[in-house]
Amino acid sequence: MAKSDKPKLSAKEIKERAESHPMAVPFLWLGTAKVQRNFIFVPLFGMILFSVLGYVYPLHHPAPWDTFGFSYTVIGFVSYSFVVLAAWPLFKILSRPENYYGEDCDDDAKSDKKGDQ
Amino acid sequence: MIDFLTSFSPAFILIAAGVISAFMPSSRVRKVLLIASPALALVLINVIFYGQDANAFLGGKVSFAGIELTTMRIDILSIIWGYIFCLAGVLNGIFGLHEKCKITDTSALIYTGAGIGAVFAGDLITLFMFWELLALSSVFIVWRGGPKSYPAGMRYLAMHILSGVLLLAGLIIYGRATGGYAFNNIGIDAPGGKLMLLAFGIKAGFPLLHNWIQDAYPRSSVTGTVILSVFTTKLAIYALMRGFAGTEILIYIGAVMTVFPVFFAVLENDLRKVLSYSLNNQLGFMVCGIGIGSQLALNGVAAHVVVDILFKGLLFMSMGAVLHRVGTTKASELGGLFRSMPYTTLFCLVGAAAISAVPFFGGFVSKSMIIAAVFEEHHWVVFLMLLFASAGVLEHSGIKVPYFAFFAHDSGKRVKEAPWNMLAAMGIAAFLCIYLAMPGPFGGMQYLYGLLPSEVAGAAAFNPYTGDHMVFQMQIIMAAMFAFTLLKRIGLYPPERRAQILDSDWVYRRLGLSLLQWGSAMWTRLGAVITYALRGMFGNISKRLYQVFSPAGAFSQDAPSGISAVLIAGMLAAALFIVYFL
Numbered sequence: 001m002a003k004s005d006k007p008k009l010s011a012k013e014i015k016e017r018a019e020s021h022p023m024a025v026p027f028l029w030l031g032t033a034k035v036q037r038n039f040i041f042v043p044l045f046g047m048i049l050f051s052v053l054g055y056v057y058p059l060h061h062p063a064p065w066d067t068f069g070f071s072y073t074v075i076g077f078v079s080y081s082f083v084v085l086a087a088w089p090l091f092k093i094l095s096r097p098e099n100y101y102g103e104d105c106d107d108d109a110k111s112d113k114k115g116d117q
Numbered sequence: 118m119i120d121f122l123t124s125f126s127p128a129f130i131l132i133a134a135g136v137i138s139a140f141m142p143s144s145r146v147r148k149v150l151l152i153a154s155p156a157l158a159l160v161l162i163n164v165i166f167y168g169q170d171a172n173a174f175l176g177g178k179v180s181f182a183g184i185e186l187t188t189m190r191i192d193i194l195s196i197i198w199g200y201i202f203c204l205a206g207v208l209n210g211i212f213g214l215h216e217k218c219k220i221t222d223t224s225a226l227i228y229t230g231a232g233i234g235a236v237f238a239g240d241l242i243t244l245f246m247f248w249e250l251l252a253l254s255s256v257f258i259v260w261r262g263g264p265k266s267y268p269a270g271m272r273y274l275a276m277h278i279l280s281g282v283l284l285l286a287g288l289i290i291y292g293r294a295t296g297g298y299a300f301n302n303i304g305i306d307a308p309g310g311k312l313m314l315l316a317f318g319i320k321a322g323f324p325l326l327h328n329w330i331q332d333a334y335p336r337s338s339v340t341g342t343v344i345l346s347v348f349t350t351k352l353a354i355y356a357l358m359r360g361f362a363g364t365e366i367l368i369y370i371g372a373v374m375t376v377f378p379v380f381f382a383v384l385e386n387d388l389r390k391v392l393s394y395s396l397n398n399q400l401g402f403m404v405c406g407i408g409i410g411s412q413l414a415l416n417g418v419a420a421h422v423v424v425d426i427l428f429k430g431l432l433f434m435s436m437g438a439v440l441h442r443v444g445t446t447k448a449s450e451l452g453g454l455f456r457s458m459p460y461t462t463l464f465c466l467v468g469a470a471a472i473s474a475v476p477f478f479g480g481f482v483s484k485s486m487i488i489a490a491v492f493e494e495h496h497w498v499v500f501l502m503l504l505f506a507s508a509g510v511l512e513h514s515g516i517k518v519p520y521f522a523f524f525a526h527d528s529g530k531r532v533k534e535a536p537w538n539m540l541a542a543m544g545i546a547a548f549l550c551i552y553l554a555m556p557g558p559f560g561g562m563q564y565l566y567g568l569l570p571s572e573v574a575g576a577a578a579f580n581p582y583t584g585d586h587m588v589f590q591m592q593i594i595m596a597a598m599f600a601f602t603l604l605k606r607i608g609l610y611p612p613e614r615r616a617q618i619l620d621s622d623w624v625y626r627r628l629g630l631s632l633l634q635w636g637s638a639m640w641t642r643l644g645a646v647i648t649y650a651l652r653g654m655f656g657n658i659s660k661r662l663y664q665v666f667s668p669a670g671a672f673s674q675d676a677p678s679g680i681s682a683v684l685i686a687g688m689l690a691a692a693l694f695i696v697y698f699l
Contacts, residue, residue, distance in 0.1 A: 016456070019456070019457075019531045020456040020457065020531075021456065021457055021458065021459050021534055023459040023460065024455055024456045024457070024459040027455065027459065028456065030455065030524065031453060031455070031456065031524070031527060036524075037606075039602055040599070040602035040603060040606055042598075043595050043596075043598035043599035043601075043602055044599050044602075046591070046595035046598070046599075047592070047595040047596050047598075047599045049595075050588055050591045050592045050595050051592060053584075053588045053591075054588055054589070054592060056584075056588075057583075057584035057585040057587075057588045058585060059585045059586075059589060060583070060585055061492065063492070063497065063500065064497065070592060072504070072589045072590075072592035072593050072596070073592040073593075073595070073596040074596070075501075075504050075505075075508070075593065075596075076504075076508050076592060076593035076594065076595070076596030076597045076600070077596040077597070077599065077600050079504065079505045079507075079508035079509065079593075079597070080508045080509075080511065080512055080596070080597035080600040080601065081600045081604065082505075083379055083380065083383055083508065083509050083512050084383060084512065084600070084601070084604050084609070084610055084611070085604075085609065086380060086383075087380070087383045087384055087611045088611055090380060090384055091384055091611060091614075091616070091618075094384065094618050094619045094620075095384070095614070095616035095617070095618055095619075096616060096617045096618075096619060097616070097617060098615055098616060098617050099617075100617040100619075100627075101617065101626050101627065103265060103268050103269075
């Protein structure tokens, strides 16, 4: 086999492309481990950018705590982290087996493909 | 013809279509009714309202038990709900085109009609009638979720009947005290006002009264949940806005409503249940705005109702499409679906951006109005709560739903893209989510503003697209996204696990039920003990009587005539005493 005829894609990639919707094929890179691992830099960059812009566009009507340009960055980060971290103890306190109420679990296909009733 | 059609509430067109649908064997005809009747109602609302010069059109008057009812009041407030309910009816009809179910079609039409009828109710009695019809028609949609949804449907019905009873009691007290039943500003201090506030609060999902939403909505069918998400809660918001605007306690109730669902949503594994908590959270913003009661706040509430119906409907539709294709919406079993369902993924991301109030998406304009109104009133604690809730919205609806369904780890599920009708409904909703937030001469924000109550000058004055406002909004969004990626990377983001998360409905689903079962068992035992004791007591009495009166008893034996005379004299004395002195 000539060098130029070598397949550029791995068998796994070919299989993934074949199984995917044609419109999704150009975006399959979104599912790669590398992209998912490095996605953190997108919001990090955005956060830094908008924190700096907070000094360029200071609030016209600041709240009492708006003493620095990136106060809402702090509020967003702390609020989000608090919600997510609170889930650990809350799950321990509030979680029960799925059939706790004796009514089975919530979903599992409610098919709409039934005939006229 | 037009004169005839405009002589009664457009709601009756949908209800009549629902009745016809119940007897219509052809699914195609039912689908035509499902889409055409809300579209016709939309046209009629326009014809009626803009065919006259006044700010309010009062019509459809009927006399009931000596009371004149106004079944059609189309004014600057009710017309907003009328428009969006009709539009939602059309979108729901398109979304459910593939479903061949007479019960869903019929219930959806009557439910939509009841919602429209209630917002156009000019008096409390008409409101009550449509209020009850809304509950009765929607419970069949809940039950379409299958046998597992029956208990949830019963609880749903119980809560809504309770709401109706409270409304009825409140309106009777109010009507007797004021001499009229007109549905205008009621106020919490009016006679019966608290009862009606509670009735509206049940349907609006006030804290501790909210469980029916998370209980019933995720258990309905694919189409059913989308239909249910529109009308009941938004009607309650309308009723609160009409009757209790500026009631201070609503500010705090609304603030709590925005915050508490955030914690439950992050724990939930079922993404439709996550969206149900998210619904509660968005209702909180609206209730808070109603409590503030300023022009800007009320404008914000009206705008938020419009865009919330679109983006929340869009998110429920996207999860409905996932449930339709994959068979589950458990986050723990999904992931990587963007490979199979790219269009659904795109529409879900638009809905997520809209609910997260990303600039140039629906929620940004409306939520900004409400938050700005809270800011203007210097409710700093409430303002901070709303900011906290905004970060929470981003967590559950902005990130969790699209991430765990369409991205995250690849679940290996390869399914078909959603049916064309689902994509069409999602596409229209997604387009409107963007279009209505676009400023400028070609954007739809002007039309959204045009819908808002006209006497309110605040809408025109409020411009969300200022540099400082967009920067502060993006600071929150980017910081929350960074927190998500960071917590995920260092392993502090909790994994999605299958579990039943306890909420305050534990009080009646577990504690109440246990108490009832205990009481029933105790009653059974007590009954046995009482029966045994009574049997023993009556046994002794009959034994004694037998000993005295039986042929072998004491009275049957020969006795001296003197003793008999004394006994008879004693009995006569007792009889005389009773007759004269008692």
